[in-house]
Amino acid sequence: MDYNKLADLLFGQVDKTPEYWEEKFPERNLPEGAQVTRMAPSPTGFIHLGNLYSSLADERIAHQSGGVFYLRIEDTDAKRKVEGAVETIIEVLKYFGITFDEGAGIDDLVRNVYGPYFQRQRVEIYHTYVKDLVKRGLAYPCFCTEEELSAIKEQQTAEKALTGYHTKWARCRNLTYEEIEANIKAGKPYVMRLRSTGSEDREIIFQDTVKGKIRFPENIQDIVILKSDGIPTYHFAHAIDDHLMRTTTVVRGEEWLSSVPVHYELFHALGFRMPKYVHTAHLMKMDNGSKRKLSKRKDPELSLDFYRQDGYHPAGVKVYLMTLLNSNFEQWYDKHPDSPIEDFPYSVKKMAQSGALFDIAKLHDICKNEFAKLDPQEVFDFLKTWCRTYQPDMMDVYFADDEKFMKIINLCMGIGGKRRRKDFCYAKQIFESLAMYFDETLVPSYEFSYDNELVKTILQDYLAAYDHTANSGEWFGALKALGEKYGFTGDMKAYKADPDAYKGNVSHVAEMLRIAITGSSNSPDLWTINQILGEEVVRRRIGNVIEHLN
């Protein structure tokens, strides 16, 4: 068959050659060792933890080496397109401190010289290379229908043969020029397939950056490279784009490992050098006692929106992901708690080989630590920003008095105390724990561990003698004295030595007040809370409880 003639029949409109594109997108002029990485999502706008996880690796690899990190949109599947997705992707990643140097949505004409960065705008490029493959007898049109394909598969299954479009099963492989021409004239839809030169008996040796040396049988599948609408499949676009955009390192999930033989053949057929691959282990989740890959459909905690909605601080999420990404990060971070993550010497050699179970408890611990590193103003700003978008109707309650809110933050974080408290985890949880400071959100409690009459008497007595201007020491002294009056000792040692000798101790009296004022038996320092609430509120709340006990 005359392949040149076939190429003209199929791609007559293509007037460029591979050389043209090679010249247009030359090797990047970068310092020795600089890596070019990319994030290449489909434009669903759904960014999940796995995406963040690998873009963190991408970003570190590129920027630590003085290279380039760019964004390419893989919009080859029309079904996956969602309006505004690119903006969402850029914005969400930016929230987590990851920015692109180049690519889709980046307004930098000087740097954006390897585009277009939307695959649908690159069809001319893809067709140039497919035409070239056809000329060399390495690609051919396939007219098989869906029904024919599944019939082949059925028979293969019955014969226990390797499924797929390959070897003798690849019917359209041997179509004559005349048959092809007739099919096209008849308007039959077709895809373009690679004419694989692989053999099951041979193997390829592939070097993965994190998994090491891997052997595979050669690819023998005549995979689809151009879909019937002329748009390339992922595999083909990957080869063309990463070559022409001069990507040096591809970070992707290990679900791609099994298509390495396909990519290997594609790159070689095209005459391209393969990039380095970093196949990352999956984030896993425990489900009914067994591990499985986190799924975007089943697991809401996979969505980054989930973390934003609940108000997780981006630093916490990022640090947690880093601990999973590099096994020695956590200890480095312990030693350099105040250093920016960028100072960490990131190494692909230290990436996990196996999938880590996503551990929300660990995330929480890290978030608490991250909050404890922020200064009060940062916490204030973060909470206010979060509240404005996720609980707008509560703005008037929490932020009616900025000064009061700031005092609460200081108290809850232990600012000014001996040590920082670590109560703050994520915004939603924080605001829940702040309910006691606002009349609108207070949940009163009338559950006391002592007889209601006694509680009432003590509260009344407390109220009668309450001096809001007393300092912390004076206030506690008064509380002790009050307790003594009713048989609650202020001497903890004496109480511990012989608890039965007393009705209780001063902590029990404090508990009554705590419940009366905050609705909870647990809270930060009561005196400070009183000061934040103000005399009027304190008196009113205690009064309400007394009334309720009547």
Add this chain to the structure above:
RNA sequence: GGCUCCAUGGUCAAGCGGUUAAGACAUCGCCCUUUCACGGCGGUAACGGGGGUUCGAUUCCCCCUGGAGUCACCA
């Protein structure tokens, strides 16, 4: 099922032929403490199984088992 990857406490993991097998989270106990937190101290808890190689295997090789991924005109 074929192909491939993975395998140290409940979880994340250090280890890279000889160790009392780190550390963090979680958990439990004690201390500190007017509650809660914070903090301090301590405890429970691991090399999946079987063969080799070796003077010696958690470490190297093989098999088994277990877990995961993938087998589309989706990426």
